[in-house]
Amino acid sequence: MVERLVSTHQMRVSIIIPVLNEEAVLEANLKKLQMERASGHEIIVVDGGSEDDTQAVATPWVDQCVQSSRGRALQMNKGAAVAAGDVLLFLHADTLLPDDGLQAISRAIGNTQLAWGRFNVRLSGDKPFFRVIETMMNWRSRITGIATGDQAIFVTRGLFHRVNGFTEIPLMEDIDISRRLKKLHRPCCLKQRVITSSRRWELGGTLQTILLMWRLRLAYWLGTDPATLARQYR
Secondary structure, three states, X not given: OOOEOOOHHHOOEEEEEEEOOOHHHHHHHHHHOHHHHHOOXXXXXXXXXXXXXXXXXXXXXXXXXXXXXXOHHHHHHHHHHHOOOOXXXXXXXXXXXXXXXXXXXXXXXXXXXXXXEEEEEEEOOOOHHHHXXXXXXXXXXXXXOOOOHHHOOEEEHHHHHXXXXXXXXXXXXXXXXXXXXOOOOOOEEEEEEEEEOOHHHHHHOHHHHHHHHHHHHHHHHOOOOHHHHHHHHO
């Protein structure tokens, strides 16, 4: 029997943000989320042992600032464990939600407790090639049913616990949970766009970063240990 939420208008979203040394970008994101917080949604920052002022920056703007060991999957699971929302939204510290993001989630999920999805993504940089990259990311995700963390994955509490949350691996935790979730429910692929930082492509080189990510994902699909992939990624 499918569980039902009381009402889409009463749906509460827990925005879970794993962080590590993100003081430079975190405050702007958290400030933008305060209207959602005032509407009854909650913000949970999970710090993986930052050595800068991330915790001090976050504390005034969140409902909970949780301490965790380092590791994005572990941090997101810890945030989910203390979250009170009907829907869990996993947001990177350098990713901005659209103004109607939570309303879009509510409309997409409706009243079922067994649903998940992601947003389209737009890269923050102005280079024309970034438009190509983001378009490819969005179409690949729509075709395969696999979402990445940059796309702000959201999932109802019931479905998250049904798949036992994120596998606590050092890389590809987003691919892993997508594979398990889509066996139970196709993702809701929202057309609204989150804006995620293009700094990874700018610092590492656009083409070099694309080739690295393709190589790592292919290796993962072929069974390479995520710990090995994480060392290569760093």
